[in-house]
Amino acid sequence: MPLSPVPPDGTAFDAIVIGSGIGGLVTATQLAAKGASVLVLERYLIPGGSAGYFEREGYRFDVGASMIFGFGNQGTTNLLTRALAAVGMEIETIPDPVQIHYHLPGGLDLKVHREYEKFLQELIAKFPHEAKGIRQFYDECWAVFNCLNAMELLSLEEPRYLTRVFFQHPFACLGLVKYLPQNVGDIARRCISDPDLLRFIDMECYCWSVVPADLTPMINAGMVFSDRHYGGINYPRGGVGQIAQKLAEGLEKAGGKILYKSRVTEILMENGRAVGVRLASGKTYRARRVISNATRWDTFEKLLPAAVLPKSEQKWQQRYRKSPSFFSLHLGVRADVLPPDTECHHILLEDWSRIEAARGTIFVSIPTLLDPSLAPDGYHIIHTFTPDWVDHWQRLSPSEYEAQKEDVAAALCDRLEAIFPGLAAGLDFQEAGTPRTHRRFLGRVDGSYGPIPRRKLLGLLGMPFNRTAIPGLYCVGDSTFPGQGLNAVAFSGFACAHRVAADLGLRG
Numbered sequence: 001m002p003l004s005p006v007p008p009d010g011t012a013f014d015a016i017v018i019g020s021g022i023g024g025l026v027t028a029t030q031l032a033a034k035g036a037s038v039l040v041l042e043r044y045l046i047p048g049g050s051a052g053y054f055e056r057e058g059y060r061f062d063v064g065a066s067m068i069f070g071f072g073n074q075g076t077t078n079l080l081t082r083a084l085a086a087v088g089m090e091i092e093t094i095p096d097p098v099q100i101h102y103h104l105p106g107g108l109d110l111k112v113h114r115e116y117e118k119f120l121q122e123l124i125a126k127f128p129h130e131a132k133g134i135r136q137f138y139d140e141c142w143a144v145f146n147c148l149n150a151m152e153l154l155s156l157e158e159p160r161y162l163t164r165v166f167f168q169h170p171f172a173c174l175g176l177v178k179y180l181p182q183n184v185g186d187i188a189r190r191c192i193s194d195p196d197l198l199r200f201i202d203m204e205c206y207c208w209s210v211v212p213a214d215l216t217p218m219i220n221a222g223m224v225f226s227d228r229h230y231g232g233i234n235y236p237r238g239g240v241g242q243i244a245q246k247l248a249e250g251l252e253k254a255g256g257k258i259l260y261k262s263r264v265t266e267i268l269m270e271n272g273r274a275v276g277v278r279l280a281s282g283k284t285y286r287a288r289r290v291i292s293n294a295t296r297w298d299t300f301e302k303l304l305p306a307a308v309l310p311k312s313e314q315k316w317q318q319r320y321r322k323s324p325s326f327f328s329l330h331l332g333v334r335a336d337v338l339p340p341d342t343e344c345h346h347i348l349l350e351d352w353s354r355i356e357a358a359r360g361t362i363f364v365s366i367p368t369l370l371d372p373s374l375a376p377d378g379y380h381i382i383h384t385f386t387p388d389w390v391d392h393w394q395r396l397s398p399s400e401y402e403a404q405k406e407d408v409a410a411a412l413c414d415r416l417e418a419i420f421p422g423l424a425a426g427l428d429f430q431e432a433g434t435p436r437t438h439r440r441f442l443g444r445v446d447g448s449y450g451p452i453p454r455r456k457l458l459g460l461l462g463m464p465f466n467r468t469a470i471p472g473l474y475c476v477g478d479s480t481f482p483g484q485g486l487n488a489v490a491f492s493g494f495a496c497a498h499r500v501a502a503d504l505g506l507r508g
């Protein structure tokens with residue numbers, strides 16, 4: 001593996017990456033592996049962003065993500081496995097036999113098994129009159145996935161790659177071109193007519209895209225609804241934080257550099273071109289290319305002068321808005337609270353009309369069912385969260401803020417008693433995070449989970465790639481193609497590094 005020397009003081013790095021989320025780290029490690037000199041600047045104390053972790057009283061909690069795609073060992077969509085391998089790293093993972101256990105209105109209780117046929121049979125048993133449509137819909141998702149999984153996933157902004165991949169896999173490319181402008185809702189309605197089943201498809205989308213099927217691009221759904229049965233959901237031993245830790249370690253092994261407690265406050269411009277960054281400490285670093293892993297809103301509205309908001313960004317903001325943030329509850333509970341055969345991930349909703357409402361849908365992860373080392377013996381972690389808006393948490397006095405936190409936490413625990421009777425009595429530890437907490441610790445505008453369409457768009461066509469209107473400046477992460485989720489931002493990282501390497505004239 002080529003080692004990229006850090007340049008002597010005063011000269012420019014090949015690339016500076018602002019932020020060490022998974023998108024930023026995949027870009028940085030890919031570039032370092034190609035021989036570029038790379039500096040990652042992270043405002044927080046550890047890497048990972050929304051895929052970070054924190055420790056309290058013997059528990060190790062994932063900050064956000066814990067249903068992890070991209071750790072398969074075959075095909076091309078196992079991007080986390082591949083990103084780690086590129087810098088000589090690997091992580092032991094634990095396969096999850098069930099992606100989600102749904103607890104939905106009208107007693108619709110079902111599990112998405114890793115085994116595709118088992119999942120289909122369980123769903124068909126609930127909607128026997130839709131047997132044909134169910135198979136047709138999910139098989140169409142496989143058609144999308146098979147196209148993606150046939151080719152190396154790199155930058156769609158790089159013409160030589162596009163030409164090569166088209167000649168190598170013409171049918172897969174044409175398949176993707178067909179699905180790129182489509183959303184799930186239209187395809188679901190072509191296959192299925194039962195309104196309750198269509199609501200279930202809405203929830204299948206909402207629980208990772210935070211929008212219903214009509215607004216969810218088919219490309220993303222093809223990935224999620226198929227890869228859960230192909231590469232599967234696999235939990236990294238030691239917690240999700242391991243992914244970023246190992247990528248950061250691999251980056252340094254490959255000659256790159258990462259600095260923590262280094263908040264970028266400004267992207268430096270010369271003659272209309274991004275040439276470096278300034279930190280809150282006043283220190284400046286120069287680079288031939290600057291890559292922002294902060295959200296697009298943070299990048300263009302906080303790190304660049306207001307006058308610089310390019311037309312393309314204004315247009316993007318007319319198409320996409322910020323999704324809600326979350327209210328998160330990190331619980332330590334006695335093991336006997338969990339009924340036998342409890343699964344790791346749950347979705348709970350009692351009333352379909354509240355699927356998108358603030359504090360409507362509840363998400364639950366219990367990673368200690370897969371890796372007991374994350375909690376003291378005899379205890380489990382329950383991380384539960386529900387969409388919420390930062391506006392609900394503004395303009396409160398400190399005591400009002402604390403009281404509201406307690407009320408919302410108690411209401412959440414109350415609702416969870418439906419699936420975990422005795423939860424309140426079995427609590428050993430509790431810490432709540434609000435949208436303000438997400439904003440503060442994850443450095444994300446309003447604590448948002450990421451961009452969502454303002455209205456029905458043409459699938460993923462409107463989602464920007466990595467280059468921006470500002471020469472020398474690139475974006476990576478969930479506000480670029482193809483959107484939120486660890487494997488998706490890893491895709492964005494591969495694509496960004498590929499485009500930047502081509503622009504720097506690097507091969508590899």
Ligand SMILES: Cc1cc2nc3c(=O)[nH]c(=O)nc-3n(C[C@H](O)[C@H](O)[C@H](O)COP(=O)(O)OP(=O)(O)OC[C@H]3O[C@@H](n4cnc5c(N)ncnc54)[C@H](O)[C@@H]3O)c2cc1C
Binds near residue numbers: 295476
């Ligand atoms: C509660 C929750 C649950 C989730 N569950 C899942 C799940 O189960 N599965 C899944 O795949 N995904 C899940 N996600 C989504 C997933 O975590 C994100 O989509 C993904 O981690 C985003 O990665 P990113 O690289 O785009 O950015 P981020 O993770 O936001 O990282 C950006 C980094 O940049 C740093 N930064 C920002 N501004 C600056 C600055 N000015 N200077 C220096 N550093 C800066 C931040 O500190 C941060 O470390 C979840 C997210 C949340 C919040």
